[in-house]
Amino acid sequence: MVSARETVRQTAEATGQVRASRSRGRPRSFDRATALEKALMAFWEHGYEATSVSDLTRIMGIGAPSLYAAFGDKRTLFEEVVRVYADTHGAFGDRALAEEPTARAAVERTLREAAAVYTDPAHPYGSLVVHAATNCTSPEVEQLLRERRNTGIAAVESRIRTDVAAGRLPAGTDAAALARHAGAMIQGMSQQARDGASRAELEALAEIAMAIWPRG
Numbered sequence: 595m596v597s598a599r600e601t602v603r604q605t606a607e608a609t610g611q612v613r614a615s616r617s618r619g620r621p622r623s624f625d626r627a628t629a630l631e632k633a634l635m636a637f638w639e640h641g642y643e644a645t646s647v648s649d650l651t652r653i654m655g656i657g658a659p660s661l662y663a664a665f666g667d668k669r670t671l672f673e674e675v676v677r678v679y680a681d682t683h684g685a686f687g688d689r690a691l692a693e694e695p696t697a698r699a700a701v702e703r704t705l706r707e708a709a710a711v712y713t714d715p716a717h718p719y720g721s722l723v724v725h726a727a728t729n730c731t732s733p734e735v736e737q738l739l740r741e742r743r744n745t746g747i748a749a750v751e752s753r754i755r756t757d758v759a760a761g762r763l764p765a766g767t768d769a770a771a772l773a774r775h776a777g778a779m780i781q782g783m784s785q786q787a788r789d790g791a792s793r794a795e796l797e798a799l800a801e802i803a804m805a806i807w808p809r810g
Contacts, residue, residue: 626664629654633665634675634683639718642672643730669734672726676738679722686711687746687780696762697753701776702804708780709796712787720784747777764808772807779803 632654636645647668651658665671680688686707694700712720723743727736751773757763783796791799 624654624656624660629656629664630674630678633671634679634722635717637672637675637726638679638722641726641728641730642732642735643728669732672735673738676723676726676742680742683711683717684721684723688749691749691753697750697757698763698804698807700753701750701807702800704776705779705783705800705803706797708783709793709800712784713791713793713796720788721781724781724784725788743777743781746780747773750776767808775803775806 633650636649636653640649647658647661650668650671651661654661656664661671665674687704690700690703690707694703708721723739727739730736751769754763754767754769754772758765758767758769779800783791783799786796786799
């Protein structure tokens with residue numbers, strides 16, 4: 595016959611085994627924001643296509659089930675990464691447009707800050723929005739980044755048109771072409787940074803780019 599004390603001991607051992615089993619099976623907790631930033635850096639450095647799910651789980655320090663549970667599939671994760679990038683590393687253009695009094699001042703500030711951000715060794719060079727869809731076979735990803743770039747150009751064009759209407763720029767200014775020029779300079783500076791251009795070299799490029807701007 596099993597004593598009452600032995601019954602209690604066996605019950606405790608069984609309960610402990612169950613708890614240990616559950617503990618072993620429970621997904622490891624992680625800091626979501628930190629994992630997301632690591633994914634951002636991976637996509638920024640290597641692009642969408644070249645960054646695999648296995649790369650992401652290794653870099654983020656989580657298992658595939660945790661990745662899918664927290665972020666969805668790879669494309670959904672990338673879409674969130676792009677939003678985070680736009681609000682952090684890539685926010686300097688929006689800030690310039692919001693804070694500077696004229697389109698010219700906003701574009702000049704954007705180009706100079708791009709020179710600093712795109713060559714900062716603390717993170718991958720260039721712009722995620724410019725480079726992440728290189729050699730990409732996903733039309734949805736290409737469209738996402740294309741829309742981001744075109745939205746930025748449209749915002750510059752809107753500010754130029756406002757300045758033309760207010761007399762801060764000549765009446766004959768081609769707002770669409772001038773905004774497209776600004777977009778081309780920003781995207782080109784990103785590529786130059788990826789190719790090894792220094793901050794000083796990009797700042798000199800920005801100065802030349804602003805020389806074509808009409809005066810009011």
